[in-house]
Amino acid sequence: MHPALSVIFFTVTSGAGFGFLAMIGLGVPLPESGIGAFVACLIAGGLAVAGLISSTFHLGHPERAWRAFSQWRSSWLSREGVLAVFTLLVFALYAFGWVFYGVRSSALGILLFLGSVATVFATAMIYAQLKTVPSWNNTLTPVCYLLFALASGVLLAGSFGFWKEVGSISIALVALVAVGAAWVCKLLWWNSVANDTLAARGSSPDTATGLGFIGKVRLLEKPHSGENYLTKEMVHQVGRKHANKLRMISLFLGAIIPLALCLIVLVTSAPNHLLALAFVSLLAGLFVERWLFFAEAKHAVSLYY
Amino acid sequence: MTSLPTETTGKKLGLVIDLDTCVGCHACVVNCKEWNTGGYGAPLSDLDAYGADPVGSWLNRIHTFEVTPEDAPAQIVHFPKSCLHCDDAPCVTVCPTGASYKRGEDGIVLVDEDMCIGCGLCAWACPYGAREMDPVENVMKKCTLCVDRIYNDNLPEEDRVPACVRTCPAEARHFGDLGDPNSDVSKLVAERGGMDLMPEQGTKPVNKYLPPRPKTAAAVEPKETKTKKLDSKGFLGWLDKTLEKL
Numbered sequence: 001m002h003p004a005l006s007v008i009f010f011t012v013t014s015g016a017g018f019g020f021l022a023m024i025g026l027g028v029p030l031p032e033s034g035i036g037a038f039v040a041c042l043i044a045g046g047l048a049v050a051g052l053i054s055s056t057f058h059l060g061h062p063e064r065a066w067r068a069f070s071q072w073r074s075s076w077l078s079r080e081g082v083l084a085v086f087t088l089l090v091f092a093l094y095a096f097g098w099v100f101y102g103v104r105s106s107a108l109g110i111l112l113f114l115g116s117v118a119t120v121f122a123t124a125m126i127y128a129q130l131k132t133v134p135s136w137n138n139t140l141t142p143v144c145y146l147l148f149a150l151a152s153g154v155l156l157a158g159s160f161g162f163w164k165e166v167g168s169i170s171i172a173l174v175a176l177v178a179v180g181a182a183w184v185c186k187l188l189w190w191n192s193v194a195n196d197t198l199a200a201r202g203s204s205p206d207t208a209t210g211l212g213f214i215g216k217v218r219l220l221e222k223p224h225s226g227e228n229y230l231t232k233e234m235v236h237q238v239g240r241k242h243a244n245k246l247r248m249i250s251l252f253l254g255a256i257i258p259l260a261l262c263l264i265v266l267v268t269s270a271p272n273h274l275l276a277l278a279f280v281s282l283l284a285g286l287f288v289e290r291w292l293f294f295a296e297a298k299h300a301v302s303l304y305y
Numbered sequence: 306m307t308s309l310p311t312e313t314t315g316k317k318l319g320l321v322i323d324l325d326t327c328v329g330c331h332a333c334v335v336n337c338k339e340w341n342t343g344g345y346g347a348p349l350s351d352l353d354a355y356g357a358d359p360v361g362s363w364l365n366r367i368h369t370f371e372v373t374p375e376d377a378p379a380q381i382v383h384f385p386k387s388c389l390h391c392d393d394a395p396c397v398t399v400c401p402t403g404a405s406y407k408r409g410e411d412g413i414v415l416v417d418e419d420m421c422i423g424c425g426l427c428a429w430a431c432p433y434g435a436r437e438m439d440p441v442e443n444v445m446k447k448c449t450l451c452v453d454r455i456y457n458d459n460l461p462e463e464d465r466v467p468a469c470v471r472t473c474p475a476e477a478r479h480f481g482d483l484g485d486p487n488s489d490v491s492k493l494v495a496e497r498g499g500m501d502l503m504p505e506q507g508t509k510p511v512n513k514y515l516p517p518r519p520k521t522a523a524a525v526e527p528k529e530t531k532t533k534k535l536d537s538k539g540f541l542g543w544l545d546k547t548l549e550k551l
């Protein structure tokens with residue numbers, strides 16, 4: 001699949017934003033009110049909104065984007081839109097009370113948490129629902145999206161220095177486990193999709209043309225000598241060449257560095273603010289990971305080309 | 306509403322495409338574009354049409370495959386592909402706006418272009434590559450089954466079939482109601498063993514493909530051919546000799 005920058009930016013950034021919003025909703029210790037609370041709200045809301053705005057750059061008619069709220073009964077993309085806007089509205093109320101009055105409503109907080117998790121889940125389901133792309137059509141796809149969002153949220157929330165521990169477990173350890181769990185899930189996903197190909201699902205040029213009963217089917221001539229929307233959008237091949245190197249880069253930026261930083265905070269007296277650096281590195285790693293998510297995905301239509 | 310229709314008439318309009326007779330002339334491709342660029346919805350645009358790198362939106366494309374049996378020489382199969390108007394159309398249910406829909410009355414899958422936001426998700430959901438984004442209008446284009454011809458009382462009756470069907474010189478495309486077991490197309494499908502493309506995708510396509518008929522086995526070596534000596538007697542012989550001399 002063609003890795004469109006707007007969509008990569010959307011999934012990574014809004015994932016991080018809603019992950020942070022989920023932490024806020026849980027009521028984890030953060031600046032009590034005023035400017036500190038405002039900064040936290042700005043980062044969480046900013047990331048979520050920036051992601052959503054970026055996703056509209058992918059549209060042919062962004063001015064009609066409001067229409068996407070109508071089909072939530074059947075469409076995951078529509079559900080994602082509805083949930084995102086609902087969650088951001090809840091957050092607007094929550095942030096108002098918090099920044100100006102130092103009140104963090106737990107009722108709104110629960111809604112905020114549930115809305116954020118549901119939004120990230122819906123984002124992942126846009127991809128996971130597609131049978132045409134076997135690697136996306138995997139139960140681990142939404143799990144990865146959720147765990148990466150939560151890991152981003154924990155790192156961001158922890159970096160303010162107010163949230164020091166969960167029970168008696170230090171926040172650096174919690175972050176370490178969160179980041180680690182997300183990448184373990186991703187490794188499992190990589191492992192699972194390596195064998196879950198179109199061929200493994202019984203699709204081949206033979207079934208695509210129905211001609212397999214005669215013999216081996218091979219494309220002789222494309223419909224037109226040039227490219228078309230389908231080949232550009234769904235038969236993208238550039239990314240696969242460097243896939244292994246890019247996986248290493250994403251693991252280094254997204255896993256090794258953030259985990260090392262968490263460890264430093266855990267065992268030394270380094271301030272929790274260092275987790276912000278871990279977050280930035282995770283985000284960079286996730287951009288590469290998400291690029292691969294698209295570039296490596298093979299669509300059924302490639303069987304015709 | 307992008308849920309699939311719950312109330313249907315049982316009518317399933319669609320195409321039956323004969324892979325045995327298609328000669329790969331692309332006439333249906335051209336006539337499809339010709340009709341649909343002036344018909345339903347926005348024109349079907351092309352970019353750089355006369356340049357080095359032309360691209361454009363088409364509702365119907367012909368692929369050409371080579372099929373090699375184990376014990377015989379390869380054969381060429383031309384393969385027309387347009388929307389299959391699937392019963393369980395995944396392109397419809399993913400659409401966030403309601404622009405994509407399947408009609409209950411005849412099963413045709415259409416896009417309401419004024420509602421389409423051009424997100425492209427429906428094209429991702431279709432396993433067959435039957436949907437293309439128009440590069441100028443940025444709305445999703447797909448085969449309409451020539452809905453503006455088949456019910457059009459202003460056209461002479463013989464023209465009330467899809468443009469591709471009307472134009473095919475090999476009669477490789479047939480149009481009709483595949484929901485009616487007694488229709489001509491249904492009988493054709495039964496007779497010739499019409500098949501679904503990628504049935505494993507669970508889309509339940511309405512359009513069917515008729516497989517190529519078995520080839521007569523080719524002779525292993527070409528037979529010796531004898532050239533007949535010209536009969537040089539009589540009037541024709543005289544004419545032949547005279548003309549030779551000229």
Ligand code: SF4
Nearest residue numbers: 388389390391396431
């Ligand atoms: S062929 Fe593709 S576009 Fe047409 S109905 Fe089936 S899934 Fe939808």
Ligand code: SF4
Nearest residue numbers: 400421422424425427
């Ligand atoms: S491109 Fe248009 S028709 Fe297709 S899913 Fe998006 S809004 Fe619906």
Ligand code: SF4
Nearest residue numbers: 337448450451467469
């Ligand atoms: S039915 Fe009409 S729109 Fe569909 S492929 Fe044929 S000519 Fe094109």
